[in-house]
Amino acid sequence: MKIVVLVKQVPRAACDISFTPESNLERTGKRFRLNGADECAVDQALRIAPWRRDMEITAVTMGPPAAEEALRRAMVLGADNGIHVCDARLSGSDALSTARVLAAVLRRVEFDLVLCGAGTSDSGMSAVPAMVAELLDVPALCHADTVTLHEHRLEVRRGDGAVRETLAADLPAVVSVRECCGAPRYPRFGATVSAREKPVRTWSLADIGMNGARVGLAGAATRVRAVTVQPRPRRVLAGEPSDVAARLADFLAERQFL
Amino acid sequence: MRELDPVLVLAELTDGVVSRSTRALLTLARRFGTPEVVLCGPAGDDTLSVLGRYGAPIVRTLWGPGVEEHPTAACVEALVALAVRTPPAAILLPADHAGHEIAARVAIRLDAGLISDAIDVRPDDSGLVATQSPPGGTHRVESTVVRGVPVCTVRTEAVPLVPAPVTARARPFALDLPPHARAVRLVERTAVAPGQRPDLATAAVVVAGGRGVGSQDLFDLVGELADELGGALGGSHTATELGWCPRHAQIDQTGCVIHPDLYLALGISGSVRHRAAVPDAGAIVAVDRDPAAPIFTIADLGVVGDLRDVVPELLAEVRRRKSRPHTEV
Numbered sequence: 001m002k003i004v005v006l007v008k009q010v011p012r013a014a015c016d017i018s019f020t021p022e023s024n025l026e027r028t029g030k031r032f033r034l035n036g037a038d039e040c041a042v043d044q045a046l047r048i049a050p051w052r053r054d055m056e057i058t059a060v061t062m063g064p065p066a067a068e069e070a071l072r073r074a075m076v077l078g079a080d081n082g083i084h085v086c087d088a089r090l091s092g093s094d095a096l097s098t099a100r101v102l103a104a105v106l107r108r109v110e111f112d113l114v115l116c117g118a119g120t121s122d123s124g125m126s127a128v129p130a131m132v133a134e135l136l137d138v139p140a141l142c143h144a145d146t147v148t149l150h151e152h153r154l155e156v157r158r159g160d161g162a163v164r165e166t167l168a169a170d171l172p173a174v175v176s177v178r179e180c181c182g183a184p185r186y187p188r189f190g191a192t193v194s195a196r197e198k199p200v201r202t203w204s205l206a207d208i209g210m211n212g213a214r215v216g217l218a219g220a221a222t223r224v225r226a227v228t229v230q231p232r233p234r235r236v237l238a239g240e241p242s243d244v245a246a247r248l249a250d251f252l253a254e255r256q257f258l
Numbered sequence: 259m260r261e262l263d264p265v266l267v268l269a270e271l272t273d274g275v276v277s278r279s280t281r282a283l284l285t286l287a288r289r290f291g292t293p294e295v296v297l298c299g300p301a302g303d304d305t306l307s308v309l310g311r312y313g314a315p316i317v318r319t320l321w322g323p324g325v326e327e328h329p330t331a332a333c334v335e336a337l338v339a340l341a342v343r344t345p346p347a348a349i350l351l352p353a354d355h356a357g358h359e360i361a362a363r364v365a366i367r368l369d370a371g372l373i374s375d376a377i378d379v380r381p382d383d384s385g386l387v388a389t390q391s392p393p394g395g396t397h398r399v400e401s402t403v404v405r406g407v408p409v410c411t412v413r414t415e416a417v418p419l420v421p422a423p424v425t426a427r428a429r430p431f432a433l434d435l436p437p438h439a440r441a442v443r444l445v446e447r448t449a450v451a452p453g454q455r456p457d458l459a460t461a462a463v464v465v466a467g468g469r470g471v472g473s474q475d476l477f478d479l480v481g482e483l484a485d486e487l488g489g490a491l492g493g494s495h496t497a498t499e500l501g502w503c504p505r506h507a508q509i510d511q512t513g514c515v516i517h518p519d520l521y522l523a524l525g526i527s528g529s530v531r532h533r534a535a536v537p538d539a540g541a542i543v544a545v546d547r548d549p550a551a552p553i554f555t556i557a558d559l560g561v562v563g564d565l566r567d568v569v570p571e572l573l574a575e576v577r578r579r580k581s582r583p584h585t586e587v
Contacts, residue, residue: 019397036538095372096365127374130362139441143355145460155445159460160355166446173441179517179538180460221371221405225387228398236549236560244561245571248543249579251559255541256377256391256415257463257487257520258579 001052003045004109005079006102006116006132007038007061009070019227024092027066034073037117041177043184045115046078048149056080058109062090062101068200075195076187082200083109089205092217099131101215104208106136111172113154118143118176129176139169142176263291263347266337268360269309269317270352271297273449276308279352282414284312288422290347290381294318296336298329301428310426312419317426322433324440330356331439334363336431341368341407348386350379353411361411370406377413386410456490458507463489464518464539466509469496470525470546470565477502479569480524486576492516494526510535525565528553545569 012031020026042059049055059074061067062085071082085101093101106114114133119126126142133140144156155168156175205212212218237244252258265287269280280295287293293314301309301319309317318336325332337349337360349364351357353375365372373379376388386408390399403409450456458464465484471477477497484491493503495510509516511531519540526532527546533556536542544557545568554560561568 095362095374096369099362099366126358127362127365127372130359131366134363134366137438140359141442142359158355159450159457164448164450165444167442168445169442178460183515183537221365221369221403222373222401223404224399224401226400228400230391230398235557236554236562238549238562241563241567241571242575244563245568245575248545248559248561248568248572249575251541251543252487252520252576253416253579255520256413258415258576 001048001054001112002056002058002110003048003113003115004058004060004106004111005038005041005045005074006114006129007042007059007070007074008035008117008120009033009061009063009067010035010120022092027064032066032069034070035117035120037119037177037179038070038074039077039117039184040179040181041115041117042074042077042079044147044175044177044181045113046185047182048113048147049078051149058083058111060102060105060109061085062093062098064091068202071200072195075198076192077184078187078191079198081198084200084202085205085208086202087205087212089212089216089218092220093215094220094222095127095131096221097215097219099128099135100219101205101208101210102128103132103135104210105203106132108208113149113171114138114174115147116174116176118178126176129174133174136174138172138174140174140176141167141169144175144177145180147175147177147181264294264316264344265290265292266340266346266349267293267295267314268333268337268349268351268357269295269297270354270356271299271305274302274305276305277352278419279354279412279414281308281312281419282417283350283352283412284309284314285420286379286412286414286417287348287350288313289379290386292316294340294346295426296320296333296340296431298325298332298336306426306428311421311423313422313424314426315424317428318431319428320431320433322435324435325433327444328435328440328442329444330359330442331435332433333360334367335433335435335439337364338367340431345407347381348379348408348410351409351411353413357411361409365406365409368406368409370409371403372409372411373401373403374411375413376410377416379410379412455484456488458490458492458509458514458516461490461516461518463487463520463522464492464509464516465489465522465524466492466494466526467497467502467524467565468494468526469500470527471497471502471569472525472565474502476565476569479573483522483524483569483573483576486573486580487520487522489518489520489522490516494532495529523553523557524569526553527551528556
């Protein structure tokens with residue numbers, strides 16, 4: 001069985017995001033990590049692995065050269081190999097073009113199951129998994145809280161507070177998992193060492209049979225027009241109870257919890 | 259011109275009642291043209307009157323074999339078919355699980371620009387301008403759609419509802435789902451009973467109390483605050499030791515690890531084990547008496563104060579804001 005895990009590199013601190021004048025994510029001087037939900041997706045693949053024959057877990061990412069770190073992390077957590085789609089023309093891709101690139105990769109590798117995180121901590125674009133499924137014409141089970149794989153049938157449970165649902169589909173399928181599906185197990189030291197030896201294939205757009213017209217800034221159907229910095233509230237407040245209660249409620253309202 | 263442009267809005271019913279997000283989407287949709295509602299399933303008189311009150315003259319009610327079992331696929335097919343027939347000014351969907359998936363599939367089918375999790379949308383010379391608030395809340399991003407019909411999922415919690423009554427008419431829309439659209443089967447769907455708190459591990463909002471809460475009575479008040487915010491109630495190790503909250507609601511490394519968008523920690527100093535159980539909360543708000551409490555090191559907003567004063571005040575303030583007229587019409 002072949003499982004492909006789609007992963008993304010995100011800024012280490014969610015509050016430390018800034019943008020370049022071209023409205024791309026500022027990368028210089030920032031520390032990056034593998035997106036939390038994607039780590040959980042790799043771990044879900046590992047939980048399936050012991051019960052299947054000929055398991056191969058491939059991590060796939062799209063991003064600048066430094067994004068290979070995210071693949072290495074996925075391999076420390078248990079992926080067997082990695083594919084890194086890296087091309088200068090990919091800069092500025094939106095969800096639509098990202099999904100096209102990932103779908104083009106998936107058409108070139110065999111897969112029975114595609115796992116990925118249900119959202120990223122840097123942009124919250126949770127659309128890519130469903131888009132990839134639509135492009136490949138396979139079922140998508142999005143925002144899964146638990147994943148269970150039966151003989152040929154995949155079952156997920158999910159909830160959004162008001163309703164809880166159980167959904168089922170046949171393989172091949174795309175599943176996006178939320179972080180609450182289970183924290184990734186802490187890797188053994190040996191896994192960290194052996195991950196350095198695992199193979200990573202770096203593919204350009206030509207390797208996946210695409211030209212630059214439908215990806216990157218040229219192919220993006222959305223444009224970022226302006227990015228404004230929101231003033232951060234003072235971190236620690238003290239004062240009259242009614243006063244601080246109002247400021248607390250302001251904070252909740254500002255973050256749309258009220 | 260503006261009256262002619264339809265704006266497709268995906269409607270949702272919760273317990274048979276038009277949900278707040280749908281009413282908010284209709285309020286936003288009227289900025290672009292005439293809302294045209296797509297509803298999966300039949301519309302009763304009550305549903306039609308609410309949709310009409312928020313300015314939707316046409317309600318497309320989807321029916322056909324398999325529509326009930328495959329609501330996501332049915333909505334995708336219907337939205338694509340309607341958008342191809344008459345290109346709308348925009349397609350607006352709620353930013354929930356189903357909304358995100360439907361929006362993504364529609365955007366691929368129409369080769370149109372998708373903007374997720376907008377907190378505001380408004381018309382502009384270039385079409386639709388959407389404002390997003392990326393996680394962390396430090397930035398606001400304004401985006402436009404440059405190709406195709408703008409498809410937009412909107413977080414409507416902060417959108418005030420404004421009615422504009424018209425007469426709504428149901429137009430049944432027959433669908434014949436292709437076989438591949440039936441790939442995902444709904445096995446079970448259970449509504450979480452009203453008043454029942456969401457599951458702690460998967461809740462979007464978690465309110466928790468610790469030793470600083472001081473008494474069972476005040477802890478019950480913390481529970482009321484959790485209910486007002488639609489969140490789950492948890493407790494620190496000490497709170498469960500003292501019997502204020504059940505053992506299964508203990509938030510720490512050996513108890514429950516939580517992943518909320520909002521974590522409200524009341525009277526919790528924040529031991530290492532407790533902080534380890536909140537690895538990726540979207541926003542952390544902490545209230546504690548001790549200004550040196552470690553919980554403040556991970557808090558986005560901290561308040562130094564006595565819980566006995568702050569909790570009742572905060573509960574009253576939250577209730578007051580929730581009952582403000584413009585938020586619920």
